[in-house]
Amino acid sequence: MLTQDQMKLAAATKALEFIPDDAVIGVGTGSTVNLFIEQLATIKHRVQGAVSSSEATTARLKALGIPVLDLAVVDDLPVYVDGADEVNHYLHMIKGGGGALTREKIVAAVAKEFICIADETKYVTVLGEFPLPVEVVPMARSYVARQMERLSKPGIRVHPELRMASGDKVFQTDNGNYILDVHGLNIAEPVSLETYINQIAGVVTNGLFAQRRADVLILGTQHGVEVKR
Numbered sequence: 706m707l708t709q710d711q712m713k714l715a716a717a718t719k720a721l722e723f724i725p726d727d728a729v730i731g732v733g734t735g736s737t738v739n740l741f742i743e744q745l746a747t748i749k750h751r752v753q754g755a756v757s758s759s760e761a762t763t764a765r766l767k768a769l770g771i772p773v774l775d776l777a778v779v780d781d782l783p784v785y786v787d788g789a790d791e792v793n794h795y796l797h798m799i800k801g802g803g804g805a806l807t808r809e810k811i812v813a814a815v816a817k818e819f820i821c822i823a824d825e826t827k828y829v830t831v832l833g834e835f836p837l838p839v840e841v842v843p844m845a846r847s848y849v850a851r852q853m854e855r856l857s858k859p860g861i862r863v864h865p866e867l868r869m870a871s872g873d874k875v876f877q878t879d880n881g882n883y884i885l886d887v888h889g890l891n892i893a894e895p896v897s898l899e900t901y902i903n904q905i906a907g908v909v910t911n912g913l914f915a916q917r918r919a920d921v922l923i924l925g926t927q928h929g930v931e932v933k934r
């Protein structure tokens with residue numbers, strides 16, 4: 706029986722086959738991506754560098770000698786590799802468990818191909834068991850929380866929770882914002898919910914990646930690596 710980390714590593718290693726020569730690569734954030742970064746370091750001589758989606762990823766890339774470029778000076782990003790907290794059969798995702806959703810969404814928007822690397826525990830029929838991260842401007846946190854609660858239905862309570870770092874310290878994103886983790890959503894229509902939440906004043910973005918879904922899912926399973934499109 707493989708561990709979750711072994712399945713993540715298998716998916717991260719397979720992703721190397723999707724990396725074109727001499728390209729700048731978009732790199733996401735999280736434990737699965739950290740394994741990918743270690744693999745990417747083994748072929749760093751054949752890439753120009755990486756665009757990073759978080760301060761944590763930037764530090765790891767630099768530590769392994771992979772040049773980090775500013776997205777603003779990169780015109781062509783053929784591939785973006787990132788993990789997910791949940792991914793459904795249409796390759797819509799929930800992301801942002803590590804709080805990097807906004808920069809991830811920006812880099813993903815620029816990239817031609819989004820390659821999601823995940824282990825089989827992330828593969829779901831309906832998104833929403835994982836609480837949906839919503840990045841908010843700090844002063845809007847209570848207003849946005851109230852708007853999210855209005856998504857409750859009879860028998861289903863939608864419950865936003867302000868993400869804490871430790872003790873009574875509020876978690877802050879790389880952009881200086883807060884995260885509401887929204888529990889109780891059963892997401893039957895990810896594209897319309899993504900749009901709806903993003904229109905609430907004070908929301909920077911939410912962790913649904915449905916309008917810009919993954920193009921390829923590399924899934925580490927107990928029976929080997931599966932590639933889905």
Ligand SMILES: O=C[C@H](O)[C@H](O)[C@H](O)COP(=O)(O)O
Nearest residue numbers: 735736737801802803804805
């Ligand atoms: O903000 C974090 C990212 O969206 C990650 O891609 C996501 O949380 C998955 O992370 P992990 O690979 O650690 O499960």
